[in-house]
Each structure stands twice: as C-alpha cells, then as structure tokens.
Amino acid sequence: MEMTQPLASFDPHVIERPLTTVDVVIFTVLEQRLHVLLVLRPDTPEEPFKGMRALPGGFVDMQKDDDLEGCARRKLQQKTGVRSPYLEQVGSWGGIKRDPRGWSATHVYFALLPATESPEDGTPSSDAKWFPIENQRVSVKLAFDHAKLLEAAIQRLRNKVEYTSLPAYLLPEEFTLSDLQHMYEVVLERSIEKSAFRTRVFAANLVEPIDKVRAGPNRPAQLYRLSQPKEIVYFPRTFSPRKI
Amino acid sequence: MEMTQPLASFDPHVIERPLTTVDVVIFTVLEQRLHVLLVLRPDTPEEPFKGMRALPGGFVDMQKDDDLEGCARRKLQQKTGVRSPYLEQVGSWGGIKRDPRGWSATHVYFALLPATESPEDGTPSSDAKWFPIENQRVSVKLAFDHAKLLEAAIQRLRNKVEYTSLPAYLLPEEFTLSDLQHMYEVVLERSIEKSAFRTRVFAANLVEPIDKVRAGPNRPAQLYRLSQPKEIVYFPRTFSPRKI
DNA sequence: CTAAGTTAGTTGCACAGTATCACTAATTGA
DNA sequence: TCAATTAGTGATACTGTGCAACTAACTTAG
Structure with missing residues (x-):
C-alpha cells in the first residue's frame, strides 16, 4: 500500500x-x-x-x-x-x-x-x-x-439463472415443477420447453418430491422441495471431460 | 437511507x-x-x-x-x-x-x-x-x-474461463490456437481436447486468422488475433431454443 | 536425400444432452 | 359422459463434444 x-x-x-x-x-x-x-x-x-x-x-x-x-x-x-x-x-x-x-x-x-x-x-x-x-x-x-x-x-x-437454481428462491418451500419453470420463464422473459426443463432439473438433482400434491381444477401436480436448500445448484457446463 | x-x-x-x-x-x-x-x-x-x-x-x-x-x-x-x-x-x-x-x-x-x-x-x-x-x-x-x-x-x-474468451488476454496480440488452448489448460489445470476446442473457438467466432504463421522446428502454425479485442466472448449456454 | 521426430491441423464416429412434438394421465365442471 | 385444462411421459432429431486415428508441414540427424 x-x-x-x-x-x-x-x-x-x-x-x-x-x-x-x-x-x-x-x-x-x-x-x-x-x-x-x-x-x-x-x-x-x-x-x-x-x-x-x-x-x-x-x-x-x-x-x-x-x-x-x-x-x-x-x-x-x-x-x-x-x-x-x-x-x-x-x-x-x-x-x-x-x-x-x-x-x-x-x-x-x-x-x-x-x-x-x-x-x-x-x-x-x-x-x-x-x-x-x-x-x-x-x-x-x-x-x-x-x-x-x-x-x-x-x-x-x-x-x-441460465445455469443455476436461483429461481427456486423466488418460490415458497413447496412448489410444483410448473411453478419452478414459470419462475425461469418470468426471469428470462422467454418460454422454455417443458420436457427439456424437467429432465434438466432432475439430472441436476435440484429438487426432491415430497409426499403431497397440489389439487386444483385439473390434474393434480406433484409437490417438490429443494434438495440442497442452502446451496445453489449449477447445471453442467462445457469443456468437461466425459470420463472422470 | x-x-x-x-x-x-x-x-x-x-x-x-x-x-x-x-x-x-x-x-x-x-x-x-x-x-x-x-x-x-x-x-x-x-x-x-x-x-x-x-x-x-x-x-x-x-x-x-x-x-x-x-x-x-x-x-x-x-x-x-x-x-x-x-x-x-x-x-x-x-x-x-x-x-x-x-x-x-x-x-x-x-x-x-x-x-x-x-x-x-x-x-x-x-x-x-x-x-x-x-x-x-x-x-x-x-x-x-x-x-x-x-x-x-x-x-x-x-x-x-469455462465459458468465455478470458484466457486470450493472457496472450500477446498474435497467437496460435495451440497457444490459446494452452492458456485454457493452464488456468483450468486440466487438458482439453484439441479438436473440440478448435471447433468451439471457431463457432464462437472468437478469433480471426492473420496473414502470418509462426515458424519453428516443426509444422508452422497459423497466427490469429481476437475478433473483438475489446469484448470478451461468451460460449453458447443452455436453455437456448434451437430456432431463433 | 531421406527418415525420424515433432507439432499443426483434419476427419469420422460415438455419445450425451436437449429441442421438438406428439402423446397419455388425472382432475373439474358443464 | 365429454370437453377443457394442466401434469407428466416418450420417441426422435439435432447439436456439440469426446475420442482416436489420421494427414500435413516443418527441422534436424544421418
């Protein structure tokens, strides 16, 4: 100094x-x-x-x-x-x-x-x-x-938001996958493919199902909570070798 | 306040x-x-x-x-x-x-x-x-x-470094692709596939060839410089729709 | 002049992840 | 019972990367 x-x-x-x-x-x-x-x-x-x-x-x-x-x-x-x-x-x-x-x-x-x-x-x-x-x-x-x-x-x-679980913190403890996807869509201001989103979220082990569903005027939705409530989860990046 | x-x-x-x-x-x-x-x-x-x-x-x-x-x-x-x-x-x-x-x-x-x-x-x-x-x-x-x-x-x-062109700033203005790859490897402390690296770098339009080669005891290497010297380039992320 | 050594650069195939889209499932309410 | 609506699954295509073997171009040793 x-x-x-x-x-x-x-x-x-x-x-x-x-x-x-x-x-x-x-x-x-x-x-x-x-x-x-x-x-x-x-x-x-x-x-x-x-x-x-x-x-x-x-x-x-x-x-x-x-x-x-x-x-x-x-x-x-x-x-x-x-x-x-x-x-x-x-x-x-x-x-x-x-x-x-x-x-x-x-x-x-x-x-x-x-x-x-x-x-x-x-x-x-x-x-x-x-x-x-x-x-x-x-x-x-x-x-x-x-x-x-x-x-x-x-x-x-x-x-x-593109590569982390941040939007989950915009939701209460229990939420459906549609809720979560919706948060991503709102923040990113664009729609996301449902199927790709779900596989990605599961692959990253972001959420775990709880023993409840949300009822409503149509098919009830499985409720989830964060797997690691205290840590944000990163989706896989590039430049990563296939064999570990 | x-x-x-x-x-x-x-x-x-x-x-x-x-x-x-x-x-x-x-x-x-x-x-x-x-x-x-x-x-x-x-x-x-x-x-x-x-x-x-x-x-x-x-x-x-x-x-x-x-x-x-x-x-x-x-x-x-x-x-x-x-x-x-x-x-x-x-x-x-x-x-x-x-x-x-x-x-x-x-x-x-x-x-x-x-x-x-x-x-x-x-x-x-x-x-x-x-x-x-x-x-x-x-x-x-x-x-x-x-x-x-x-x-x-x-x-x-x-x-x-995983998703940007940052390591290019560790090199002089003119460099070969091997130089660039080497900077990535040093910073990430792991080796990177040559072929995948090259296609990635070209796809991101990170560099442009100049009219020079570097001579040496073996095959001369094409010299490149940054395409946008003032901006860092981001490699494509996820959640991106295929059709624009 | 040639062969060995070395690094540059290319090509083809395998594989993983996701985009896209069509489908099935479960509920309510008319 | 059927239409409407949202949840959830599956099948396929496409893209980028991993991987490995290849070709290319130079120097140097003999």
Missing part, C-alpha cells in the same frame, strides 16, 4: 475516507412479472434526490454492522421483515460523481424473495413499493446512479 | 466512514503455471502485517482517483507499468475484523497480463514478485484477509 504523503500511511485516521453505503436490490415475482422494491427518498431539503425513488439502502453503520453482508441483511429486514432470503453481492461502485455530498462507494447486493413472503402488496415500511421490471428497467426515474446498479443486478440475475 | 442519529443524515461529513482500499489480483502465466503478483508490506512498526506478502493495493486517493476502477488501474500501472490489460471487479469485502486499524472495505479487481508484458521476471517496483498458484493457493502467507480475496479471484477466473 503506497501513499502520497508519508503521514497518511502512518495514521490511517487522517486518511480521507469515502462515504460508504450498501444498497439492496430486492426481487420478487408478482403477477407473472419480475418486481423490485423501491423506497422513497426523504423529502427534507438536506437530502439529495428528495422525493425520488431509490434502492433501499444507506450508510454502513460501523457500530451495528460487523460486515457488508450484515449491513445488507439489516437493511433487508428493515424493509421487508424477511430474515434469510437468498442474498448475493453484485459488486461495488465508487467515485466522485455519484453522490453530490462527495466521494462515495456503494456495495450492491441482490435478494430473492418468494411472493408469499414479500410484504403483502403494501409493505411494512410504508415508503417502499414494488415496481415491475420491463426490459432491464423500471418505469420511474431513480436517485443517484441507482438505475445503473439496478441494471447490473438484473443482468447478473438473468445471466446466472 | 435511515440513520441512527438524525444528525448524521443531515451532515454526511460527520458520519463515520470505513477505511477504503482497492486491491488488485494480477495474473499472468509463466512457465506453464498461473502466477500472481504479490508485494511486500512495508517494514515499519506502524504498518500492520509488516514484512509479509500482500496483494498490490492501498487506500483510495480521493484526489487522484475518479472512481474505483481508476484507482485499480493506477495501482496496476504503478506495479507493472501496463496500461490497459483486462480488468474486472471481483467484489468487495468489508468489516470490522479485517484490518487492525478499524472498519475497512476493500474493492478487489483482477487483471490478466500477457507474459510478454509482465515485467521481466524481476519487476519495475522492486518489492513485487510473481508467485505460482497451486490448487487455489499461494505458498506464502498473506497479510489481512488477502488469502480469501485471492481465492475468490481465482475462483472467478476459473469459473469464467
């Missing part, structure tokens, strides 16, 4: 430090569409982007937060009440231009919530609302560089 | 801010092995982890650095002299425990250098040295949580 002024390297307390925040992109699927939770910026004259929509987030609290992920979980619980959804870091963005109050760095996470757990239409913290995502964007204008952050999160989600 | 003390939300200058650093994991391939550039921690009593090896990096300079990536490029050039190699963010790690001087957040990037551009065996800044990577690790003990950061960078690299 090199420093311009020698002093700085001796006493890190005098080093200028950026404003440090965490923002969380919270996804859920409502009404056949991917939605993201957005909050209202406070409407005080001191706050930048007052009254606009923004990603839930805020300054790291060096007393409360042991680490960045803890900070993200805290903000997530404040806004949704949900404790342990799927949470993954997207990356960090920092620079002089992104916040009028000065050099700042934000750490972006995305979370996946089952619609059943996502605060019922309205939300616990009243300033938060679900917005549908249409071609990588949301219809309202966002504060700071949050449009860019949101786009990156969507990109990451879409990308990863 | 919510605050504990109302004051804080009005004057961000009084908000406690973490120490903010950028660390760069610089990869190259030397002698058939993946190597990473490590520097020596200064040997002054004021610095933590004195005399140990660490990833090149250091505090963000809010005067010099417009943004995090700029900071990473600056540090990269200081240590290697190289201006525009492949550079990608791995993620950020922040918390109370990772630096004895207090709450800190680091932003980790990885860079890929052609062996030809990587400072000749020795290095410009004399405290930096190349270390070979053996099963996700380096043989020396690293300062801070840099072992973890390095592992994450290696993981990301390995993962992405």
Whole structure:
C-alpha cells in the first residue's frame, strides 16, 4: 500500500475516507412479472434526490454492522421483515460523481424473495413499493446512479439463472415443477420447453418430491422441495471431460 | 437511507466512514503455471502485517482517483507499468475484523497480463514478485484477509474461463490456437481436447486468422488475433431454443 | 536425400444432452 | 359422459463434444 504523503500511511485516521453505503436490490415475482422494491427518498431539503425513488439502502453503520453482508441483511429486514432470503453481492461502485455530498462507494447486493413472503402488496415500511421490471428497467426515474446498479443486478440475475437454481428462491418451500419453470420463464422473459426443463432439473438433482400434491381444477401436480436448500445448484457446463 | 442519529443524515461529513482500499489480483502465466503478483508490506512498526506478502493495493486517493476502477488501474500501472490489460471487479469485502486499524472495505479487481508484458521476471517496483498458484493457493502467507480475496479471484477466473474468451488476454496480440488452448489448460489445470476446442473457438467466432504463421522446428502454425479485442466472448449456454 | 521426430491441423464416429412434438394421465365442471 | 385444462411421459432429431486415428508441414540427424 503506497501513499502520497508519508503521514497518511502512518495514521490511517487522517486518511480521507469515502462515504460508504450498501444498497439492496430486492426481487420478487408478482403477477407473472419480475418486481423490485423501491423506497422513497426523504423529502427534507438536506437530502439529495428528495422525493425520488431509490434502492433501499444507506450508510454502513460501523457500530451495528460487523460486515457488508450484515449491513445488507439489516437493511433487508428493515424493509421487508424477511430474515434469510437468498442474498448475493453484485459488486461495488465508487467515485466522485455519484453522490453530490462527495466521494462515495456503494456495495450492491441482490435478494430473492418468494411472493408469499414479500410484504403483502403494501409493505411494512410504508415508503417502499414494488415496481415491475420491463426490459432491464423500471418505469420511474431513480436517485443517484441507482438505475445503473439496478441494471447490473438484473443482468447478473438473468445471466446466472441460465445455469443455476436461483429461481427456486423466488418460490415458497413447496412448489410444483410448473411453478419452478414459470419462475425461469418470468426471469428470462422467454418460454422454455417443458420436457427439456424437467429432465434438466432432475439430472441436476435440484429438487426432491415430497409426499403431497397440489389439487386444483385439473390434474393434480406433484409437490417438490429443494434438495440442497442452502446451496445453489449449477447445471453442467462445457469443456468437461466425459470420463472422470 | 435511515440513520441512527438524525444528525448524521443531515451532515454526511460527520458520519463515520470505513477505511477504503482497492486491491488488485494480477495474473499472468509463466512457465506453464498461473502466477500472481504479490508485494511486500512495508517494514515499519506502524504498518500492520509488516514484512509479509500482500496483494498490490492501498487506500483510495480521493484526489487522484475518479472512481474505483481508476484507482485499480493506477495501482496496476504503478506495479507493472501496463496500461490497459483486462480488468474486472471481483467484489468487495468489508468489516470490522479485517484490518487492525478499524472498519475497512476493500474493492478487489483482477487483471490478466500477457507474459510478454509482465515485467521481466524481476519487476519495475522492486518489492513485487510473481508467485505460482497451486490448487487455489499461494505458498506464502498473506497479510489481512488477502488469502480469501485471492481465492475468490481465482475462483472467478476459473469459473469464467469455462465459458468465455478470458484466457486470450493472457496472450500477446498474435497467437496460435495451440497457444490459446494452452492458456485454457493452464488456468483450468486440466487438458482439453484439441479438436473440440478448435471447433468451439471457431463457432464462437472468437478469433480471426492473420496473414502470418509462426515458424519453428516443426509444422508452422497459423497466427490469429481476437475478433473483438475489446469484448470478451461468451460460449453458447443452455436453455437456448434451437430456432431463433 | 531421406527418415525420424515433432507439432499443426483434419476427419469420422460415438455419445450425451436437449429441442421438438406428439402423446397419455388425472382432475373439474358443464 | 365429454370437453377443457394442466401434469407428466416418450420417441426422435439435432447439436456439440469426446475420442482416436489420421494427414500435413516443418527441422534436424544421418
């Protein structure tokens, strides 16, 4: 670690430090569409982007937060009440231009919530609302560089959905294969072949059947749960030798 | 953005801010092995982890650095002299425990250098040295949580190599297909089928032939360059419909 | 000049996974 | 009882890769 002024390297307390925040992109699927939770910026004259929509987030609290992920979980619980959804870091963005109050760095996470757990239409913290995502964007204008952050999160989600079990985290514990396929289709915004999907899901050992079916006005569907609830499953990739 | 003390939300200058650093994991391939550039921690009593090896990096300079990536490029050039190699963010790690001087957040990037551009065996800044990577690790003990950061960078690299053109950035502008295949094999630490590799590379339109061959003690090899030198190419994934 | 050695590059076939599509199964409600 | 609807299966074609044997083009040793 090199420093311009020698002093700085001796006493890190005098080093200028950026404003440090965490923002969380919270996804859920409502009404056949991917939605993201957005909050209202406070409407005080001191706050930048007052009254606009923004990603839930805020300054790291060096007393409360042991680490960045803890900070993200805290903000997530404040806004949704949900404790342990799927949470993954997207990356960090920092620079002089992104916040009028000065050099700042934000750490972006995305979370996946089952619609059943996502605060019922309205939300616990009243300033938060679900917005549908249409071609990588949301219809309202966002504060700071949050449009860019949101786009990156969507990109990451879409990308990863192609070869992982991520969409399963958008469902409650018990679900049918059609439910699961539907989540893939909603996130990827394209239809998937039923037969290929099923063989793939079984081959990856993604789910296991439970002793229940879902009844309805037509043929009942077998219910499943995740085989490894805590781990995401990767579908086979390429460049893999046939013999192990 | 919510605050504990109302004051804080009005004057961000009084908000406690973490120490903010950028660390760069610089990869190259030397002698058939993946190597990473490590520097020596200064040997002054004021610095933590004195005399140990660490990833090149250091505090963000809010005067010099417009943004995090700029900071990473600056540090990269200081240590290697190289201006525009492949550079990608791995993620950020922040918390109370990772630096004895207090709450800190680091932003980790990885860079890929052609062996030809990587400072000749020795290095410009004399405290930096190349270390070979053996099963996700380096043989020396690293300062801070840099072992973890390095592992994450290696993981990301390995993962992405499976389905992208990344290893091409470990080669000079002109290379043979055998060179390219060799880079894949070194990074993935396994051999790849020549024929399948070639059809894959051509199908993805990764390279284009130039009007030169490399002579040698045996059959001369066609030289190629990247088709899209500025973009990484993704190999086809799954869940893709056959008809477009 | 030729044969051996070496690396570059091609070809053909086997095999696995998935796309596509047509089919069967199980329920409700008219 | 039949139409409608969704669940689930099966058969086949296609595509990309694994694998192995082949041909090609050069250098060097004799």
